[in-house]
Amino acid sequence: MPIRSPRGRAAAYRALWxxxxxxxxxxxATAVVVVGLLVLAGFALGGRESAERGIASPTTTTAVRAPSSAGPTALPPVAPLTPTTLPLSxxxxxxxxxxxxxxxAWVNHPDGVTNEVWVNGLAPFTTSEYVGTLSGVDPANIPASRVTGPARATxxxxxxxxxxxxxxxxxxxITVVETEAGWRVAGYDQA
Structure with a gap:
């Protein structure tokens, strides 16, 4: 049935919208009706999919698609590392x-010594990475003033x-590590 309007078909559609x-x-009211229809449609379609997913028949096969682009892959498992310790001898x-x-060198910090001078005394025995950490230490906060015994491996x-x-x-x-430059201190703690 043709639209019979004095202003034509466009006017009829315009009036509807x-x-x-x-x-x-x-x-x-229009917004409520549209949202209600969308929710009902979602339940109707979603209910079927979940019912289909929930009950799998023994003959159902699952197709695995290969990735469309080369992406990162999982690394192979690595065996847990266990440290190798040697006898203290x-x-x-x-x-x-x-x-x-x-x-x-660590206990050598006379009053007024700057951090730079103190770190320069430690640098020949320290890894380059750890020298940067030591530059944040204030020598005035070091409680010791002399070494009282020999170094003992633990x-x-x-x-x-x-x-x-x-x-x-x-x-x-003190933790001492072997580097390309020989043995160097890589960390310390106060026991």
Missing amino acids: SWPLGSPLRLA AVPPAALQVAANWAA EVSPRSVDVDVPTDAVTLA
């Missing part, structure tokens, strides 16, 4: 000497040694 804009009440004498020299690994060095205030727990 502009009806909700005639008042705020019409607009709200296997400690390299050079590692103990570096720890003793580093501890002597744990020995093929490329690192944990060493305790006693001072007049604390015992330094």
Whole structure:
């Protein structure tokens, strides 16, 4: 049946689409109806999909699609690493000497010494990475003033040694590692 309107077909469609804009009440009612229809359609379509997914028949096969583009893949599993420790008698004498020299430089902080001078005294025995960390230490906060005993290994690994060095205030727990430049201190803690 043709649209018979004095203004034509466009006017009829315009009147249909502009009806909700005639008042705020019409607009709200139209919005509620549209949202309701969308929710009902979602439940109707979603209910079927979930029912189909929930019950799988034994003959159902799942197709696996290959990725359309080359993306990152998972790495193969790596066996857990276990540290290799050696007997304390296997400690390299050079590692103990570096720890003793580093501890002597660590306690050498006369009043008024700047951080730069103090770190320069530690630098020959320290890894380059750890020198940057030590530049944030204030030598005035170091409680010890002298080393009171020899360096003693507490744990020995093929490329690192944990060493305790006693001072007049604390015992330094020093980690010495083997680098390309020889044995160097890579960290310490006050025990």
